[in-house]
Amino acid sequence: MPIFRLSPPFLAGANRVTLQMLQVIIALIPAVIAMTYFFGPGVLINVALAVLVALITEAVMLKLRDRPLKPFLSDGSAAVTAVLLALAIPPLSPWWMTVIGVTFAIVFAKHLYGGLGYNPFNPAMVGYVLLLISFPLEMTTWLPVQSMAEQPMGWMSALQLIFTGQFNGLGIDAYSGATPLDAMKTQIVLQQHPEFISSQPLFGMAGGLGWEWINIWFALGGIWLIYRKIISWHVPVAMLLALLIISSITTLIDPTVSGSPLFHLLSGGTMLGAFFIATDPVSGSTTLKGRIVFGAGVGILTYVIRIWGGYPDGVAFAVILMNMLVPLIDYYTQPRIYGGAAR
Amino acid sequence: MSAPLSDFPGGLKLPGHKKRSTQGPIRKTPLSKQLVLPLQQHIGAAAVPIVDVGEKVLKGQRIARAEGHVSVCLHAPSSGVITAIGDHAIPHPSGLSAPCITIETDGEDQWVERQQIADFRQHSAHELRQIIRDAGIVGLGGAGFPSFIKLNPGVHHTVETLLINGAECEPYITCDDMLMRERAEGILDGVEIMLFALRAARCILAIEDNKPEAIAAMRFALSARTHLTQTEIVVVPTRYPTGGEKQLIQVVTGKQVPTNKLPIDIGIVCHNPGTAYAVGRAILHGEPLISRVVTVTGTDVTHAGNFETLFGTPIKDLLEFCETRRQPDEPFIQGGPMMGYSLAGDDLPITKTANCILVGVDDVAPPAQPLPCIRCGDCADVCPASLLPQQLYWYSRAKDFDQTRDYNLFDCIECGCCDYVCPSKIPLVSYFRFAKTEIMNQERERHKSDLARERHESRLARLEREQQEKEERQRQRKAALAASKAAKAKEEESTKTSESADSVTEEKA
Numbered sequence: 001m002p003i004f005r006l007s008p009p010f011l012a013g014a015n016r017v018t019l020q021m022l023q024v025i026i027a028l029i030p031a032v033i034a035m036t037y038f039f040g041p042g043v044l045i046n047v048a049l050a051v052l053v054a055l056i057t058e059a060v061m062l063k064l065r066d067r068p069l070k071p072f073l074s075d076g077s078a079a080v081t082a083v084l085l086a087l088a089i090p091p092l093s094p095w096w097m098t099v100i101g102v103t104f105a106i107v108f109a110k111h112l113y114g115g116l117g118y119n120p121f122n123p124a125m126v127g128y129v130l131l132l133i134s135f136p137l138e139m140t141t142w143l144p145v146q147s148m149a150e151q152p153m154g155w156m157s158a159l160q161l162i163f164t165g166q167f168n169g170l171g172i173d174a175y176s177g178a179t180p181l182d183a184m185k186t187q188i189v190l191q192q193h194p195e196f197i198s199s200q201p202l203f204g205m206a207g208g209l210g211w212e213w214i215n216i217w218f219a220l221g222g223i224w225l226i227y228r229k230i231i232s233w234h235v236p237v238a239m240l241l242a243l244l245i246i247s248s249i250t251t252l253i254d255p256t257v258s259g260s261p262l263f264h265l266l267s268g269g270t271m272l273g274a275f276f277i278a279t280d281p282v283s284g285s286t287t288l289k290g291r292i293v294f295g296a297g298v299g300i301l302t303y304v305i306r307i308w309g310g311y312p313d314g315v316a317f318a319v320i321l322m323n324m325l326v327p328l329i330d331y332y333t334q335p336r337i338y339g340g341a342a343r
Numbered sequence: 344m345s346a347p348l349s350d351f352p353g354g355l356k357l358p359g360h361k362k363r364s365t366q367g368p369i370r371k372t373p374l375s376k377q378l379v380l381p382l383q384q385h386i387g388a389a390a391v392p393i394v395d396v397g398e399k400v401l402k403g404q405r406i407a408r409a410e411g412h413v414s415v416c417l418h419a420p421s422s423g424v425i426t427a428i429g430d431h432a433i434p435h436p437s438g439l440s441a442p443c444i445t446i447e448t449d450g451e452d453q454w455v456e457r458q459q460i461a462d463f464r465q466h467s468a469h470e471l472r473q474i475i476r477d478a479g480i481v482g483l484g485g486a487g488f489p490s491f492i493k494l495n496p497g498v499h500h501t502v503e504t505l506l507i508n509g510a511e512c513e514p515y516i517t518c519d520d521m522l523m524r525e526r527a528e529g530i531l532d533g534v535e536i537m538l539f540a541l542r543a544a545r546c547i548l549a550i551e552d553n554k555p556e557a558i559a560a561m562r563f564a565l566s567a568r569t570h571l572t573q574t575e576i577v578v579v580p581t582r583y584p585t586g587g588e589k590q591l592i593q594v595v596t597g598k599q600v601p602t603n604k605l606p607i608d609i610g611i612v613c614h615n616p617g618t619a620y621a622v623g624r625a626i627l628h629g630e631p632l633i634s635r636v637v638t639v640t641g642t643d644v645t646h647a648g649n650f651e652t653l654f655g656t657p658i659k660d661l662l663e664f665c666e667t668r669r670q671p672d673e674p675f676i677q678g679g680p681m682m683g684y685s686l687a688g689d690d691l692p693i694t695k696t697a698n699c700i701l702v703g704v705d706d707v708a709p710p711a712q713p714l715p716c717i718r719c720g721d722c723a724d725v726c727p728a729s730l731l732p733q734q735l736y737w738y739s740r741a742k743d744f745d746q747t748r749d750y751n752l753f754d755c756i757e758c759g760c761c762d763y764v765c766p767s768k769i770p771l772v773s774y775f776r777f778a779k780t781e782i783m784n785q786e787r788e789r790h791k792s793d794l795a796r797e798r799h800e801s802r803l804a805r806l807e808r809e810q811q812e813k814e815e816r817q818r819q820r821k822a823a824l825a826a827s828k829a830a831k832a833k834e835e836e837s838t839k840t841s842e843s844a845d846s847v848t849e850e851k852a
Contacts, residue, residue, distance in 0.1 A: 001642060002673050002703055004710035007436070007773050009681040009759030011357070011514070012708035015766040017717060068712075075714060117715030117767075232720070281719040286733050288723075330734070337751050338352070338589060338728040339602045 017116075021076030023230050027221035028083060028276065034217045035087065038145045038210035040153030042091035045162055046098055047083055053102045054082035061111040077116050081105055084124040084276055088269060088316070089131060090142045092153075092161050092172050097138060101127035121323045122283045125316040132311065140312065141176035145210035148201065149175070180208030181268045182312040184259050194259050207266025215271040222275020234288055236274040238295030239302075240265060246303045258307045268306075273298065273315035283323045290326075290333035297322045349597035351590040353725040354582045355760050357514050357681075359553055360705065364517045364640035364647040369525055371651045372637075372664055378420055378446045378655030379692040380406070381433045385481040386488045387413030392444055398425045401455040403631050406444055409476060415489045416479045420633040420653035423448040434658070434677050434691040436684040443692070446655065457629030468494075468540040471626060475540075478625035479632045479695075483617035484508060484519075484586075485678060487696040490618050494540040496607065502541040503610035506595065507534060507548040507619055509557065510579060510586035513679025516699040518636040519616050521649040523550065523557035527564035530616050532623030534574060541612055545573035548616070549595050553581040583681065584758040588613045590727050602754055617698075637661065637693055641675070643668040643703030652693050658700060659689040669702050676701040681759040714767035722761035722771060728754045732761040732771050739778040744785065747778045755779075 003010045035043045058078040062069050082102050089101065105127030113119045132139045146152045153175070160167040161175065178186070180203050187197045197203065204212050225231045247261040264270065269277070278284060278298045285294040298318045305314025383389035390407035400406055400419040407417040423446045431443040463471060476491040496502045507530070511519040523530060534546055548565075550558050561576050568574075579585055579594050589600050592611055600606050606613055617635060624630040633654060640647040645666035652661060662669065669675065674685040677697055722732035730751055738746040752775060761771045 001705065001707040002670070003676060003685060003707055005708050005770065006674070006685050007770065007776070008676075008678075008683055008685075008757075009762050009772065010676060010683070010685070010704055010708055011680045011706045011759075011763060012768060013355075013706070013763045015721065015764050016768075017714050017766045020719070020766055071712065071714060077717075115715065117717045229721075232724075282717050284718075286718045286720045286723065287731060288720075334731060334750070335723075335729045337602070337730055337754050338593075339599045339604070340751065340754065 017075045017077070020230050021080050023225065023228055024080050024276065025076070025083060027225045027230075028087070028218075030221055031214055031217035031272070032083075032087065034210075034214045035091070038214065039091040039143045040146060040158055041155045042093075042143070042153060042158040042162060043087070045158055046086040046089065046091065046093060049095060049098050049162075050082035050086035050102045051079050053099050054078040054106055057103050057106040058111075061107060061115075065111060065115065067115065072116060075116060078106060078110075081110070081123045081127075084272070085127045087272060088124065088128045090139065090176075092141075092143060092158065092175065093131075093138060094165055094172070095163050097131055097135060100134075101131045104130050117282055119282055120326070122277060122280050122319050124280075125277060125319045128316045129320060132316065138172075140178075140182060141173055142179045142182070143175060144177035144202075148177075148209065178202075179268065179312060180204075180211055180263075181306065184263070185306070185312050188257065193256060195255070198259060198263065203263070206260070206262040207270075208263075211268070212266040215266045218271035218275055222271065222279075225275065225279075231275065231279040232288070232291060234291035235279045235284065235295035235298075238292040239274045239278055239299035240270070242296040242299030243270065243303055244299075246300050250303075250307070258303075264303060264306065268313040269315040270302070273302065273319065277315060277319055278322075283319075283326065285326050285329045285333070287330055287333040287335060289335070290329040293329050293333060294322050294326065297325065348577070348579060348595065349593055351585075351593045351727050352729045353727040353760060354584060354590070355725055355763060356581070357583045357763075358706070359581070360515050360640075361517050361520065361553065363644075364515070364638050364649060365520060365556075367648050369521050369636055369649045369651055372653065372656055372661055374421055374448055374450065374452060374653065375656045375660045376448060377426075377657070378423070378448060378653060379431050379657070380417055380420070380444045380446070380655045381431070381692065381694060382407055382417065382442045382444065384417070384487060384654070384695040385415050386486065387411070387415075389442065390414060390417045392428050394425050394428075394444070396425050396428055399423070400425060400446065401453050403455040403457065403633060405477070405631070406446075413489055413492065415481055415491070416477050416631070417444070418479055418631040418633050419446055420655055421446070421448045422451050422453040432688060432691055434686055434694060434697065436686075438687060459629045460626050463536055463626050464539065468542070471536060471540050475622055475625055477631070478621070480618060480621045480625060481632070481695050482615055483621065483635055483695065483698065484615035485682075485696055485698055487694075490614065490622065493607075493612055493614065494537060494622075496541055496612070500607050501610060502543040502607065502612050503545070504596065504612075505534070505537055505541055505543040505546040506592065506606075506611055506613045507546065507616055508586060508588065508591055508613050509548055509550040509554075509561075509616045510591055511554070512551060512581070512583045512586035513681055513683075513699075514583075515640050515701055515704070516638050516679050517640070518638045518649050518698050520554045520557050521638075522620060522636050523554070523616055524560045526620055527560045529620045529623050530561070531564050531568060531571070531574075531619075532627055533619030533621065535568075535571065536622050536626050537614060537619060538574075543612070545575075546571075547575060547577050547595050549577045549579050549591055551581040551585060552578050583760065584727055584756070587727060587756055587758060589756070602751075632695065635693075635695065635697070637697055638699040639665045639702075640699070641667075641702035642705060652697075654694060655692045657689070658686075658691050658693060661693065661700065662689060662702065667702050673702075676704070680704045681763070682757065708762070709768060713765075713769040716765075716767055716769060719766060721764045721766065725760040725764050727758060727760065728756060730755055732775075735778070736769060736771055736774055739774040742778075742781070744778060744782050748782065752778055752782070 105123040109123035109126035110119045157167045226233050247264045285291050301318030302314040388411040391410045392407045394406045402422045404419045406419050409416050426447045427445040430440040433441045472491040480490045481487040621632050636649050637652045674687050676683040755775050
């Protein structure tokens with residue numbers, strides 16, 4: 001093939017942004033199936049709606065910013081943001097919440113900072129945090145797993161609840177229940193012992209009924225991404241280790257303040273955060289040492305917010321707080337260059 | 344015997360595409376009617392012509408002398424008549440012209456008288472270096488640095504290791520591979536001379552493991568030279584850019600060349616096998632450097648291979664000889680696909696640094712618009728200098744050159760690994776080259792303005808000094824004047840008083 005470029009190198013590898021994003025979505029599929037199995041088709045409806053809204057918003061923003069549509073719409077980054085946000089919000093979130101969250105993520109967190117590659121904060125988490133602090137009630141009304149529900153959630157009921165807020169004359173709250181993290185927090189406040197709390201059926205084997213499997217599937221998808229070299233191991237390993245260590249220490253000192261370390265690893269958004277959220281390259285640290293610091297920071301903050309903060313889960317806040325520190329982390333974690341003195 | 348191999352950070356496993364040009368032996372390129380010889384085919388000062396237009400020259404006759412220390416001589420690659428001394432297009436990415444000597448060959452290829460040295464050990468290292476310089480030998484790996492300088496350890500350095508770099512890590516290029524396969528003896532001749540000139544303790548000949556034939560040939564030749572006990576063949580893993588001088592040094596010795604230092608500062612001197620071969624020919628056979636092995640290959644070359652080509656041979660003739668499917672004016676590459684440069688016209692001569700002519704590549708970098716950087720860090724993972732290309736890119740783009748220096752821009756060896764793996768297809772190396780050029784321009788400007796300011800300040804100082812001196816002189820003159828006035832007045836007074844005294848005495852009398 002004749003060469004196109006006028007300056008070297010004249011060769012290029014097969015790596016493409018689109019391919020990376022596509023593989024991220026593929027890695028999410030097992031966990032999405034698991035979530036749908038445990039929480040009903042609302043999950044899929046959320047994902048579909050979020051992706052649709054994200055692509056439309058992305059196209060409008062590109063048009064407004066006078067950028068070419070094709071390369072940026074096909075890079076897949078908007079879709080990834082949408083899917084991650086959709087998986088983070090409750091499976092029966094009203095449609096307008098999904099729309100607001102996704103639109104805010106794409107418009108404010110991404111494009112107003114300059115679009116792909118320029119956002120200092122993880123767009124999906126910005127959208128999530130906006131929803132969490134604006135609609136705390138809706139954002140914390142999760143569903144019980146299908147096997148514990150009085151009647152399993154079907155397509156019709158899910159669609160009607162998401163788009164009209166009602167099914168058979170009942171609102172979403174009639175179907176909802178607390179997440180294990182939420183239940184743990186509330187009952188600890190009521191002076192219950194975590195060991196006793198964990199023995200309830202809601203808590204399953206370790207991380208909560210259903211939740212533990214969802215987390216395991218997220219982790220397996222993430223490990224596949226590491227194997228495919230789409231993400232590096234540094235962030236997830238550092239985050240999970242930090243979470244494990246700080247929760248172990250706390251449990252050793254005072255077993256009454258929190259659930260077991262395993263509970264924290266396999267509940268809530270831990271694995272989604274570790275492998276798919278905190279690994280966002282754009283808003284995360286870009287040096288190897290920096291990724292370890294970044295991941296560890298997310299792990300510690302997640303735990304601190306879960307135990308001493310006002311919200312049951314802390315992954316989103318932890319990621320955004322660590323995003324703020326990225327320039328600092330990157331500056332102080334530069335590698336020692338070839339032939340250079342140690343920094 | 345050999346120490347375990349070390350490793351350098353980053354790097355890439357690239358498809359080699361080397362078999363394409365190693366199917367046949369090295370062939371001689373037919374003699375061209377016209378040879379065009381740029382006066383500068385090396386790093387340093389251009390050579391100065393010592394022939395005139397119309398003069399008849401013999402093959403191997405010196406036609407230009409070295410100018411200054413960092414320079415080498417130039418020789419007629421074949422016998423013929425000098426037809427022009429003037430500007431001609433040269434193979435340079437700028438597409439500019441430069442002074443060249445043009446020879447119309449006579450087809451007789453008649454040699455000048457050659458001074459052969461049977462036993463180089465009878466000569467001093469200094470004499471050998473002089474012969475090597477007079478023979479016009481430069482580094483044939485691609486940079487073209489005068490070799491005699493790198494064979495002079497000087498009084499402050501001791502050379503422990505002579506490293507012959509037979510890694511040839513760039514895809515497609517096979518000229519060193521073929522040279523090692525076919526002329527192992529000649530290379531070892533050169534190695535012996537180099538060891539002698541450098542007073543080096545040992546020699547390591549490093550070859551990537553994708554060249555088993557070359558390794559076998561070199562081992563066989565070496566086994567016959569039982570006196571070369573301190574020379575060994577080291578097989579290194581095939582990974583780009585193992586052939587980078589600094590990278591190879593780390594692989595075979597485990598040492599890193601400190602930033603802003605040279606290999607000789609850690610007791611290592613690196614030469615290319617082609618250079619070693621040329622040194623052997625120059626000393627033992629009296630032949631100056633007038634030709635080299637050039638790989639001609641690529642997806643659009645019909646008869647790819649390696650060709651012993653006289654310098655000055657038009658690339659056009661060489662490509663015609665190999666038959667290509669190249670469209671007229673289609674750019675091609677001189678050097679490798681990772682670090683070479685593209686040339687547009689083919690009316691350009693083969694020079695001392697032309698190791699490969701590459702027409703058409705697989706896995707070609709697309710012309711598409713790059714996407715923004717997503718900071719994935721793939722570039723940092725493959726950077727053999729452990730730089731952070733994603734940060735360098737950010738600051739180069741923002742023209743924040745202070746930051747690029749802070750992030751060690753000048754340690755970038757421009758190997759192109761970062762470009763290759765970038766998922767956004769950003770031409771990173773081009774950005775870094777741009778930033779380097781800008782910084783060097785700024786430096787030059789600053790130097791110039793510093794000079795101007797110094798000149799201005801010293802002028803002001805001089806003016807002030809002159810003013811002060813003037814004032815001082817005036818003051819002195821005034822003071823002198825005043826003093827003399829005062830003296831005069833005193834004198835007058837004293838005469839007056841004496842007069843009056845006289846009158847008094849007169850009166851008294």
